[in-house]
Structure formats: C-alpha cells, structure tokens
Amino acid sequence: MKLSVRGKYALRGLTVLGEAYGPEVVRIQTISEQQNIPKRFLEQILFDLKSAGIVESRRGVAGGYRLAAPPEKIPLAKVIRHLEGALAPVGCISERFYEKCSCPDELQCPLRSIMKEVRDAIAKILENTTVADLVTRAALLRQKPDRPVDFVI
C-alpha cells in the first residue's frame, strides 16, 4: 500500500473538512491554500470523493464541500480503497481488488501467505482510524509537535 500524492491530498483535504464539520461548506480554494495543494488538482480529487459518497457539495457562489457523514464514520480505509485500490501489498490476496498472480500455484504460495498477514495488519489500522482521529491528532500535534527525526546527539 503506497499512498500516492493524490491520496495524500485527499486525506489532508478531508482533515480540513473534518475540522470544519457542520452544516456549513468549505471552499476548495480555502483548502487548497491552507494545505498547499494545487487547486485544479484538488478540484478533481474532491469531485471523485463525492462520487464515492464521502463528501457532498453545494454549487454556486456560496458553494463548497463538506463531509457526507460525521468524521468518526469515515474510516481511512474507505478513502484509500476508493482512491488507490487494494490495501494489500500484492493483488493476489486482495478480496476487493483481486488480481491473478503468475506463480505456479497460488494456494501453495508462501509469499502470498506472508503478505496476507501484512495486509491484515494494515487493514486493522486503517479500518479503525477515521477522519475524526485525524482531527484529534492534529489538535494534539498542534500543542506537542512530533520531534524531528534528526535530534541525534
């Protein structure tokens, strides 16, 4: 599961929408500026998320986007699956995005068996983490940022 730039933009956009969750709508431009995302590209991404039923929109001069459900009802796995496809590192273990492998016998493939464990570990986290968690974590980090990696003496 490698997250593309597109996927990162989507999740960062959803975090902004999660923070502003309510009846009101947020403009693409606002998100774009706040998160440093090319506006035209974000436009495309949000429209895509709308087709997945993750966000909804209002057109016209007071238009914008908002979450289609409360933030705690939107697991990251749902977003990522829609945008990137399988969570699994190899297609031959994905249930939703299965792809045949070239190996002699899938049912006896030891690699497949290991990768299934990896898939399950990834899914466990991403199914249980929601946009609400992104919002919470953002608030925490605002008070107590992650320390940089290179603090080595």
Next chain:
Amino acid sequence: MKLSVRGKYALRGLTVLGEAYGPEVVRIQTISEQQNIPKRFLEQILFDLKSAGIVESRRGVAGGYRLAAPPEKIPLAKVIRHLEGALAPVGCISERFYEKCSCPDELQCPLRSIMKEVRDAIAKILENTTVADLVTRAALLRQKPDRPVDFVI
C-alpha cells in the same frame, strides 16, 4: 508498500534458493522454469540481489546462484528495501528513504503520524520474517494448501 512484480519474482526466486540452500548452486534457468518467471528478467533481478550481498554466484558452465547467508539470516525487509525502497506508505516517515512532503508542517501532520503506525506494523512483520520462513511455509502449504477464497455456499 506495494510489491512490484519484480519484487515478487525476487522473493519467489529466493524461496527456491532457500529450499536448495547448501554449497551447491542453482541455475537461473531452473528457477525461471520452476517459478514461471521470464529468464532474462530474473537474470537482471538476481544480479541486482548480488550487488546487495543477498546472493552470490558462480560463473561458467556449472554456474548458478546461491544464498549469501543462511536463509534464516535474510529478513524479507532487507530484500524489499533493496528492491523497492521504503516500506513506509509515505516517504515523509521513512528513515532510510526520506522524502519531503508538501504539507504545511510535517511535525504537525496528523496523516504522517498515522502512517508511521502503519509503517511500524509492516516493518515488524517483514523484519521478523526470513527466507527460512518462506521455505517452512512452502512445505506446510504443500501438505495443506490455503483454501480458496470462493468456497462460499
């Protein structure tokens, strides 16, 4: 961490070498036939693994490849990192393959924080699984194959 076809070929090849581990060497052609991998492509991959010190080779008419260390000393993480780069789903949390992100402040990015958890879960499995485990698991599966996914009534 999406595993490319190249990466899958590598791990499947290493499984064969793991099963044959000993002083003797295995020909590319043998692996290629046994695992249904394009020979020319496998050649390239094994040569690459050699440069990483994971396998060693013997040239000439009785030539071939063998593991450069006992199978239980070769963690899958090492192989995958060499071939595919970061295990992490996003570059901004990788220690070995760090890449800057476009977000306003990495130290306050909630997405980064979640993805670090995913990375750790993946790494935990792949650091602790070795070529020897692939061999063991292959033997097990030979007696008791994974049942197919579509056994639904």
Next chain:
DNA sequence: CAAATACTTGATTATTTAAGTCGGGTTTTT
C-alpha cells in the same frame, strides 16, 4: 436580471515507473 463565484466534466499533457527485451561480453568447465 446580470454578473460573479464556485463546483462540474472531460480532455490533454508531461514525467516517471514498470516490466521486459536485446546484444554482446566474460568466465569456467569439459
């Protein structure tokens, strides 16, 4: 009602990555 604003939709493009392929070179054995 008109103009401005903001989402809608499809098309286009440039760059990069993936998956192989090709050709010839070098080493070792028989």
Next chain:
DNA sequence: AAAAACCCGACTTAAATAATCAAGTATTTG
C-alpha cells in the same frame, strides 16, 4: 576450443501519476 552460464548496460513499450486546461452549469447577491 567450444559450450554453458553469469555479467552488464542500453533500449523499448505501456501504463500510471500528477497535474493543467477549457468550457459548462448552478447559485447567490447587487
């Protein structure tokens, strides 16, 4: 000396990524 097998770099083709562009449609407000 000839055959087998690894060595090594360059090349090719197809697909995916990361955008950008150009109009079009809906909605609000002066």
